[in-house]
Structures are given as structure tokens and as C-alpha cells.
Amino acid sequence: xxxxxxxxxxxDSLYHFIYKCIKKDILSGALPADEKLPSKRPFATQLGVSxxxxxxxxxxxxxxxxxxxxxxxxxxxxxxxxxxxxGTNAGLNNIxxxxxxxxxxxxxxDTSGLExxxxxxxxxxxxINNQANPESFPFSTWAKITRKxxxxxxNELLVRSPYGGTLxxxxxxxxxxxxxxxxxxxxxxxxxxxxxxxxxGLIVQLLGFDKKYGVEDPGYSNIxxxxxxxxxxxxxxxMDESGVIVDQLEETCTDVIHISPSHHFPTGIVTPVxxxxxxxxxxxxxSNRFIVEDDYDSxxxxxxxxxxxxxxxxxxxxxxxxxxxxxxxxxxxxxxYMVLPKPLAKKFHDEFSFYACTISTMEQLTLSRFIDEGSxxxxxxxxxxxxxxxxxxxxxxxxxxxxxxxxxxHEENAGLHFIMEVxxxxxxxxFCKRAEEKGVRIGALSDYYTEATPSEHQFIINxxxxxxxxxxxxxNVLYQVAQSNKVAN
Amino acid sequence: xxxxxxxxxxxDSLYHFIYKCIKKDILSGALPADEKLPSKRPFATQLGVSxxxxxxxxxxxxxxxxxxxxxxxxxxxxxxxxxxxxGTNAGLNNIxxxxxxxxxxxxxxDTSGLExxxxxxxxxxxxINNQANPESFPFSTWAKITRKxxxxxxNELLVRSPYGGTLxxxxxxxxxxxxxxxxxxxxxxxxxxxxxxxxxGLIVQLLGFDKKYGVEDPGYSNIxxxxxxxxxxxxxxxMDESGVIVDQLEETCTDVIHISPSHHFPTGIVTPVxxxxxxxxxxxxxSNRFIVEDDYDSxxxxxxxxxxxxxxxxxxxxxxxxxxxxxxxxxxxxxxYMVLPKPLAKKFHDEFSFYACTISTMEQLTLSRFIDEGSxxxxxxxxxxxxxxxxxxxxxxxxxxxxxxxxxxHEENAGLHFIMEVxxxxxxxxFCKRAEEKGVRIGALSDYYTEATPSEHQFIINxxxxxxxxxxxxxNVLYQVAQSNKVAN
Numbered sequence: 001x002x003x004x005x006x007x008x009x010x011x012d013s014l015y016h017f018i019y020k021c022i023k024k025d026i027l028s029g030a031l032p033a034d035e036k037l038p039s040k041r042p043f044a045t046q047l048g049v050s051x052x053x054x055x056x057x058x059x060x061x062x063x064x065x066x067x068x069x070x071x072x073x074x075x076x077x078x079x080x081x082x083x084x085x086x087g088t089n090a091g092l093n094n095i096x097x098x099x100x101x102x103x104x105x106x107x108x109x110d111t112s113g114l115e116x117x118x119x120x121x122x123x124x125x126x127x128i129n130n131q132a133n134p135e136s137f138p139f140s141t142w143a144k145i146t147r148k149x150x151x152x153x154x155n156e157l158l159v160r161s162p163y164g165g166t167l168x169x170x171x172x173x174x175x176x177x178x179x180x181x182x183x184x185x186x187x188x189x190x191x192x193x194x195x196x197x198x199x200x201g202l203i204v205q206l207l208g209f210d211k212k213y214g215v216e217d218p219g220y221s222n223i224x225x226x227x228x229x230x231x232x233x234x235x236x237x238x239m240d241e242s243g244v245i246v247d248q249l250e251e252t253c254t255d256v257i258h259i260s261p262s263h264h265f266p267t268g269i270v271t272p273v274x275x276x277x278x279x280x281x282x283x284x285x286x287s288n289r290f291i292v293e294d295d296y297d298s299x300x301x302x303x304x305x306x307x308x309x310x311x312x313x314x315x316x317x318x319x320x321x322x323x324x325x326x327x328x329x330x331x332x333x334x335x336x337y338m339v340l341p342k343p344l345a346k347k348f349h350d351e352f353s354f355y356a357c358t359i360s361t362m363e364q365l366t367l368s369r370f371i372d373e374g375s376x377x378x379x380x381x382x383x384x385x386x387x388x389x390x391x392x393x394x395x396x397x398x399x400x401x402x403x404x405x406x407x408x409x410h411e412e413n414a415g416l417h418f419i420m421e422v423x424x425x426x427x428x429x430x431f432c433k434r435a436e437e438k439g440v441r442i443g444a445l446s447d448y449y450t451e452a453t454p455s456e457h458q459f460i461i462n463x464x465x466x467x468x469x470x471x472x473x474x475x476n477v478l479y480q481v482a483q484s485n486k487v488a489n
Numbered sequence: 490x491x492x493x494x495x496x497x498x499x500x501d502s503l504y505h506f507i508y509k510c511i512k513k514d515i516l517s518g519a520l521p522a523d524e525k526l527p528s529k530r531p532f533a534t535q536l537g538v539s540x541x542x543x544x545x546x547x548x549x550x551x552x553x554x555x556x557x558x559x560x561x562x563x564x565x566x567x568x569x570x571x572x573x574x575x576g577t578n579a580g581l582n583n584i585x586x587x588x589x590x591x592x593x594x595x596x597x598x599d600t601s602g603l604e605x606x607x608x609x610x611x612x613x614x615x616x617i618n619n620q621a622n623p624e625s626f627p628f629s630t631w632a633k634i635t636r637k638x639x640x641x642x643x644n645e646l647l648v649r650s651p652y653g654g655t656l657x658x659x660x661x662x663x664x665x666x667x668x669x670x671x672x673x674x675x676x677x678x679x680x681x682x683x684x685x686x687x688x689x690g691l692i693v694q695l696l697g698f699d700k701k702y703g704v705e706d707p708g709y710s711n712i713x714x715x716x717x718x719x720x721x722x723x724x725x726x727x728m729d730e731s732g733v734i735v736d737q738l739e740e741t742c743t744d745v746i747h748i749s750p751s752h753h754f755p756t757g758i759v760t761p762v763x764x765x766x767x768x769x770x771x772x773x774x775x776s777n778r779f780i781v782e783d784d785y786d787s788x789x790x791x792x793x794x795x796x797x798x799x800x801x802x803x804x805x806x807x808x809x810x811x812x813x814x815x816x817x818x819x820x821x822x823x824x825x826y827m828v829l830p831k832p833l834a835k836k837f838h839d840e841f842s843f844y845a846c847t848i849s850t851m852e853q854l855t856l857s858r859f860i861d862e863g864s865x866x867x868x869x870x871x872x873x874x875x876x877x878x879x880x881x882x883x884x885x886x887x888x889x890x891x892x893x894x895x896x897x898x899h900e901e902n903a904g905l906h907f908i909m910e911v912x913x914x915x916x917x918x919x920f921c922k923r924a925e926e927k928g929v930r931i932g933a934l935s936d937y938y939t940e941a942t943p944s945e946h947q948f949i950i951n952x953x954x955x956x957x958x959x960x961x962x963x964x965n966v967l968y969q970v971a972q973s974n975k976v977a978n
Contacts, residue, residue, distance in 0.1 A: 016794060059793055060794050063759055063796065064759070064761065065760070065765075066762055078761065078763055079763060080766055081763065081766060081767070081770075084770035084773070085766055085770045085804070131647075131648075131649065139639065143639040143640075147632070147636065150631070151632075157819075159821060160620065160820045160821050161821065194823070194847035194848070194849075197844055197845055198847055209720040226844075229840075231720070272554015272555075272567065273553055274568060274570065276554075277569055277571045277574055281573035284573070284574050303548070304548055308553065330646075330647045331649045332648060332649050333850070334683070334847055334848065354711050354714055355715075356820070357823075358683035358684055358687055358823055358847055359823065360821060360823050361821035362852075
């Protein structure tokens with residue numbers, strides 16, 4: 001009969017100890033296939049445990065398939081062939097080594113994780129970082145509304161929201177669009193998602209993997225990356241001073257063009273109304289053609305009224321409008337949405353409504369109240385003023401600095417970045433590299449070109465997360481770098 | 490010179506009113522292309538507004554491309570060709586009709602939205618609903634931790650988390666897996682995502698659109714839907730009493746098999762260890778082959794220890810383990826994660842780290858604290874006990890009812906559902922239809938088959954969201970339906 005030393009069970013429960021011993025013997029081959037296991041009662045007596053303990057151990061082995069039962073005959077060892085799995089030494093060594101490494105882990109200092117190894121670098125100025133300033137997030141209001149939602153909306157909170165988001169938050173967004181963007185959309189046209197990246201993926205599923213997608217060149221590189229990761233053709237469409245060139249859409253057989261007509265990143269171009277109509281005319285020529293209007297930072301136009309959305313003149317149902325709260329609230333919350341033309345909204349409803357919405361109901365309800373109670377409007381006005389002051393201070397600091405004489409500023413009235421053209425003998429790469437060595441992180445417009453011929457000496461100045469303390473020093477660094485000799489340094 | 494009646498500006502700002510009037514005239518053709526606009530000063534005098542008001546109106550028109558400027562000559566109307574966009578009547582009518590419908594909307598009662606039209610039906614019993622009972626969610630603890638996070642983690646809260654989730658929450662999950670599933674994983678192997686559906690999409694991107702995917706038949710239909718929406722081949726693999734049939738994987742040339750070996754939905758099958766090794770052996774034969782282990786409800790095994798995960802014996806790095814907090818917490822929060830084998834984790838890091846994590850940092854940090862402070866373990870133990878009592882009460886109620894004599898119960902020890910086999914002359918479809926007419930919602934096992942031959946007269950009993958009040962009546966309904974004649978009703 002099998003014999004195990006119950007005293008070794010240690011902190012383990014008795015049934016689990018017996019289960020593990022038998023399992024080990026089965027995996028090691030000590031208990032061969034079809035061997036009968038001892039009857040419960042004598043085995044229990046021998047081990048000095050109760051019959052129920054043995055029963056529980058056998059039941060677990062049975063459930064996991066290590067043993068099988070024959071009616072009125074007892075329990076037998078199953079045939080388990082681990083030999084065909086290379087690297088498996090009867091499973092057992094694996095378990096043992098797991099245990100060892102588990103113990104090793106317990107004693108070792110816990111410094112695992114990619115991030116733990118990467119300490120964030122401190123810069124005099126970081127003109128690449130475009131994350132909102134943490135201080136600007138309306139913490140106390142958000143916390144207050146979160147508490148209210150947790151208290152007052154308990155029943156709604158635990159209901160999974162419909163695929164596009166709860167009706168409450170879609171109504172709030174429709175209201176925002178009406179007030180801020182003069183857009184008249186039905187809440188049913190709105191699909192919320194945890195980030196615009198996720199929505200790009202949904203768009204591919206909705207419009208088709210067989211379509212050819214196009215992105216702006218230059219442009220935000222993640223957009224083309226995502227289309228390519230979704231396994232669709234993605235063309236780079238060159239731009240002139242009005243936006244993407246429509247002839248190039250025809251030439252590349254693009255079906256779906258992804259653009260940001262209200263404020264292009266990184267050039268800052270606003271697509272004029274004539275080009276907008278040209279694009280709509282292009283789209284109207286085939287039922288396969290659509291325009292994705294990525295309106296990522298229209299809330300932050302610094303001068304004049306917001307630029308109207310293309311969606312406003314979309315009488316042919318060709319424009320999918322996308323926006324996000326990443327810039328206006330915080331990118332650490334994942335609030336994005338798209339507005340589908342009605343026929344596409346119907347298609348989405350018919351074919352994709354089995355998908356769960358990717359934003360938690362709690363955060364949806366919090367956002368909805370934040371908008372409905374007027375906090376969003378207040379916040380956005382405060383932010384716009386704060387960014388405008390920051391931009392003005394930065395522009396003034398540049399013009400007063402020595403650097404001022406070497407630069408020209410373009411497209412400074414929209415969004416949270418502008419372009420600074422610098423007189424320098426250095427290549428863009430060399431300029432950015434030397435600046436970074438001296439503590440100033442800056443990116444060149446030319447980095448954002450893929451196939452089109454880039455403009456040189458134009459640098460992107462993001463100022464949403466900029467600190468003003470070390471700004472003077474940073475501008476001086478850029479001046480020295482711009483003046484520096486090609487070979488020197 | 491142009492003439493507009495400034496008194497009509499109403500609540501609009503003056504500059505915006507002038508801007509709109511000119512825009513309207515341009516779009517209607519009243520102001521033809523290349524027409525010179527009046528000089529600012531005399532125009533301002535004529536309208537009775539300040540020069541700056543006219544300047545602002547012109548600036549907005551310029552930015553949007555309705556007019557252009559010639560140095561020292563003034564402003565001219567742009568050529569805007571709207572005629573090629575079918576349905577566009579110079580854009581203007583569109584704006585007017587938008588305004589009308591906006592006003593109509595203001596006065597109409599706001600009953601838009603798909604959901605508003607669908608009132609949820611009340612049932613005596615709903616055996617299809619598998620959402621957790623709202624009362625079971627630990628509201629006060631969750632609210633307390635949320636408040637703490639909002640107070641104490643403000644700086645972390647506004648940093649967008651790395652692609653896989655913040656290190657804190659990945660460490661918490663690694664700890665859970667160690668304690669509950671005896672799994673030893675590095676936090677870097679964990680990728681968090683807003684729902685398992687989203688993770689399935691990521692898996693396709695990671696393993697390839699050219700691979701052939703396989704799902705269990707019968708099975709949860711959304712899984713195959715998602716693979717097909719991702720535009721990949723998805724085979725239905727028939728099952729025997731141990732799980733998917735390995736020969737069928739070979740025959741269908743499946744590369745990636747998606748299974749739930751610890752508790753299959755809907756049959757309840759636990760894949761025995763011998764079949765697990767067979768599957769691993771199958772996977773080891775090609776570098777393209779992988780197993781997706783969907784461990785959706787292993788926390789709720791009612792009797793005995795949890796079934797070990799296949800990931801535990803995955804020495805060849807072939808198993809992608811997926812789990813979710815939808816069942817254990819609430820499906821209205823979107824917390825899911827996958828554990829990648831180390832080589833795939835490296836590939837993910839190299840190729841997909843540009844993706845933002847789809848769960849907000851706030852919810853990640855709340856979940857992390859909820860786990861670390863021991864609340865998750867307490868909650869899961871309480872839930873398991875509650876579900877066990879509910880299951881026991883239900884089983885007892887069935888056996889005591891008249892229905893008891895007509896049924897046999899299968900697979901009642903795991904997860905939050907079991908199978909009830911019913912003696913009846915009705916087809917499954919007829920049975921479910923008649924039950925629903927009498928207020929009992931129930932689904933048949935045969936509904937979950939796609940290509941394989943289904944077992945008849947087996948019904949799925951989900952009890953996680955069941956109310957006990959009307960249970961007796963519901964069982965009586967099922968008894969009557971089971972006894973009812975084929976033609977009668």
C-alpha cells in the first residue's frame with residue numbers, strides 16, 4: 001500500500017497533502033497507469049487520517065483526471081502521456097522548480113517590471129511631452145462626483161452598459177457637441193471606447209479589412225502603426241498647405257482617409273473649407289469611401305471660434321468623427337468616442353452590438369455628471385486660459401531671448417503645440433541630439449514624415465506640460481545648439 | 490458694400506454674427522469667388538461696430554478658408570466648390586435644417602437612444618442572465634479605496650500607465666495568481682485590458698492574422714464572433730467528454746485553440762490532465778501553435794480545490810492565460826488580463842508597447858489596493874459561500890419540486906451554472922419558447938452548438954443572478970412545460 005509521511009504536511013491541509021503526494025507519484029511514474037489505488041478506509045487508517053480526508057483527496061484527483069473510477073471496484077491511475085511534450089520531465093520537476101523560484105522570489109527584493117528599471121529622466125524643458133499638467137486636473141470636483149455616483153447610482157453602476165456606452169453619457173456628449181461644435185447628433189450615433197486607438201480598431205472591423213486606409217504624411221506615427229497592426233493596407237498621403245492632397249487619394253486607391261482637419265499634428269495646418277468640400281466630393285464617389293475626422297484637440301483653439309468640424313457639412317454620411325477627453329481631462333482616463341453617420345451606426349448596431357463597452361460604467365456615469373453639472377465647461381475654459389498664458393509667456397520668452405533672432409514661429413493659434421523654425425547649420429537629427437545632451441528634449445517636424453519629403457529646421461514645441469522655471473536656461477541651450485558648428489561639440 | 494442687420498445678432502457675439510452672415514453669403518453664392526470684401530474700417534462704421542469686431546470676423550473666415558488675403562490689398566472670397574458633393578445645397582440649407590432639428594429636439598421629450606425604447610422584461614426566473622447580483626458588490630469598501638486613491642495617489646493618477654497596466658496592479662495580480670492559482674508569473678508577462686474581448690483582438694494582432702483559430706463547439710458564441718470580426722479563420726472544434734478533440738485540431742489545420750479547460754461553458758466539462766498534456770503535445774509540434782486558456786470563472790469552484798491552470802504545466806511557453814474580474818467583481822468594470830509566455834511578452838513589448846492601456850489609471854490603482862489590502866480575498870470567499878448556498882437552495886428546491894422527478898443534474902460543482910437534463914417530448918426550441926411565454930427564461934445546451942451534433946433536452950441553469958422569491962413558481966412552470974403536449978399549449 002502507498003505510504004506517505006503525514007507529518008510532512010506542514011501547513012498544508014491533510015487532504016491536499018495526500019492529493020499532492022499521489023499526484024507526484026502518478027506524474028513520476030511511481031504509480032503506473034491502471035494501478036488500483038488503496039481502498040479509502042484501510043488507507044485512511046494506515047495514514048492516521050479520517051476517511052473523509054482520503055475521499056476529498058481522491059475526489060480532487062478524479063476531477064483533475066489523474067485517476068478514474070470503475071463502479072464498485074474503486075479508483076485507478078489514469079494514463080497520462082507527458083513524454084510527447086518536449087521539456088516536460090513528467091511534470092514534477094516543473095512543479096518543484098516553480099516552488100524553488102517562488103521561494104527565491106520571496107526573498108529577492110521586488111524590482112521586477114520594465115518600468116522599475118527605467119527611471120524617468122529630468123529635463124530643463126521637454127517640448128516632446130504633450131501630456132496635460134497634473135495640476136490642471138480638477139481633482140476635488142472629480143472626487144466629489146465620483147463619491148456621488150458611488151452613493152447615488154449603485155443600481156446603474158453594476159449593470160453592464162450597452163456596447164456604445166450608457167445612454168446618460170452619450171446624451172451628455174451629444175449636448176457637448178451641440179454646444180461646443182454646433183453638431184447635431186443622435187446619442188445612438190455615439191460609440192464610446194477606451195481610447196482612440198481602440199476605436200481605430202473598431203473602425204477597421206466596421207469598414208472592412210479589405211479597404212485601403214490612408215493617413216497624413218507627416219502625421220502622428222501611432223495612427224499608421226495601428227492600421228498596420230490591424231493588418232490593413234495603410235497609405236501615406238502627402239500634404240500641401242491645405243491638408244492631404246486629394247489626387248493622391250485617387251492615385252493610391254485609398255478608401256478611407258484618416259485626417260485631423262481642424263488642427264493637424266504636427267504642422268498645425270487647418271484644412272480650409274474648399275479642401276474639405278474636395279475631400280467630401282472624393283468620398284461621395286464610392287460607397288467604400290469614408291473620412292475619419294480625428295478632432296483630437298479642437299477644444300484648445302486659442303484665438304477666434306473653434307474651427308467647425310467636417311462632420312457639420314457631412315450631408316452624404318461620409319464622415320466618422322472621433323474625439324477624446326485625453327487632452328481636455330487626462331490621458332490616464334480612457335474616454336474617447338466616435339460619432340458614426342446614421343447608416344454606419346445602424347450597421348454597428350446590427351453587427352457589433354455583442355461587444356461590451358470598454359469603459360467602466362462608473363467612469364461613464366462620473367463623466368456624464370461632470371459634463372451635465374457644467375464642470376467640464378468650467379474646466380475647459382480655465383484650461384484654455386491657462387494654456388493661452390503659458391503659450392504667451394513662452395512666445396514672449398522666445399522673442400526676448402537670444403534664440404528669438406534665429407527663429408520664426410508658425411501656427412501658434414491652435415491646439416497645444418506650435419512650430420518653431422530655427423536658423424541653424426545642423427541637421428535636424430544633430431540639433432535634437434545635441435539639445436537632448438544638454439537637457440532639452442525637442443522633436444523635429446521631419447521626424448513625422450514617412451514617405452513625403454520633409455521640411456528641415458522646423459521643430460515642434462509642445463507646451464501643455466511645460467514648466468516655466470527652467471525655461472530661460474532651456475532657450476539658451478537651444479540658442480547655443482543652433483549656433484554650434486557642424487563638427488564641434 | 491455688404492449690409493447686415495446687426496440687431497438680429499441676438500444673443501450671438503457681434504463678431505460671430507458678422508462671420509456667420511458673410512459665410513452664409515459665400516456658401517449661397519451671393520458673394521462670388523474672388524470678390525473683394527469691404528475694408529475693415531468703413532465696413533465697421535457702416536455696421537456700427539468696432540474695427541476689432543470686423544477684424545475678428547475676418548480672422549475666423551480666414552482661418553477656416555472661406556476668404557483669403559492678398560498683402561496690402563485686403564480680403565477676397567475663396568473659391569469653394571460644393572457642387573460636386575451630391576446632396577449639398579451650398580452647405581447652407583444643411584446648417585439651417587440642423588438648427589431647426591436642434592430646436593425641435595429641445596422641445597420634444599428626450600426619449601432618444603436604443604435602450605430607452607427597450608424596457609427590460611421581468612421574469613419569474615431568468616436562468617440565462619449570468620451577471621453578478623448587484624447586492625454582492627462590495628460598495629463601501631470599493632468607495633473607500635477609491636477615495637483613498639483620489640486623495641493619496643494624485644501624481645500617479647495622471648500619468649498614463651504603461652501599455653500592460655501600472656506596475657502596481659500587475660504586481661497585485663501576480664500575487665493573486667501565486668496565491669490562488671499556484672502560478673508563478675513575472676508582472677512583465679501580464680497585459681491588462683478593458684475586457685477579455687479586447688484581449689482576444691490583441692492576441693490576433695500578436696499571433697497573426699494568417700493563423701487559423703479554433704474555438705470549442707459547443708461554446709460561448711461571442712468568442713467565435715470576435716475572431717471572425719477580426720477577419721481570421723475560426724474553426725469550430727467538436728468536443729468529447731474531456732474537451733476539444735485533438736485530432737480535429739490537426740484535421741482543420743488549427744494553429745491557435747481557445748479553450749476553457751478548468752470549467753467549460755456551457756457543458757461544465759473539466760479537461761482532465763491527460764487531455765491537457767495531449768493539447769500541449771499538439772502545440773509543441775509547431776512554432777505557430779498556441780493555446781489560449783480562458784479561465785473565466787475558476788474562482789468559483791464549489792467543491793474541492795481549484796482546478797490547476799494549464800499554464801502551470803506550460804514548460805514550452807505555449808499557453809496564453811486569460812482571466813477577468815467580470816465574474817468576481819462586476820462586469821460593469823472592465824478589468825481583464827492575460828499572462829503571456831515570456832517569449833510572447835517580449836514580442837509584445839517590442840511591437841505593441843506603443844498602445845496605451847485601455848483601463849484608466851484610477852481604476853487600476855483602486856483594483857491594486859483592493860487586492861493588496863486583502864479585500865479581494867474576503868470578497869471572493871464571501872461570494873463563493875453565497876453562491877454555494879444559492880446553488881444548494883436551488884438544487885434542493887428542484888429535487889423537492891415536481892420537476893425533480895423529470896430531471897437529472899450534471900456538473901454542479903464548478904462555476905456559476907450547471908446543466909439540467911429534462912425528460913420532455915418537446916424540442917429544445919419549443920421548451921424554451923413556452924417557458925419564456927410563462928415568464929421563465931432558460932437556454933438549451935443545443936443553442937451553443939455550431940457545427941457539432943448537439944445533445945438534446947439539456948438546459949443551462951445560471952444561478953449567479955437568480956432571485957429566490959419566485960423560484961418555486963418558476964420550477965412549477967418548467968414542470969408544466971416539460972409535461973405539456975407537443976401540439977397543445
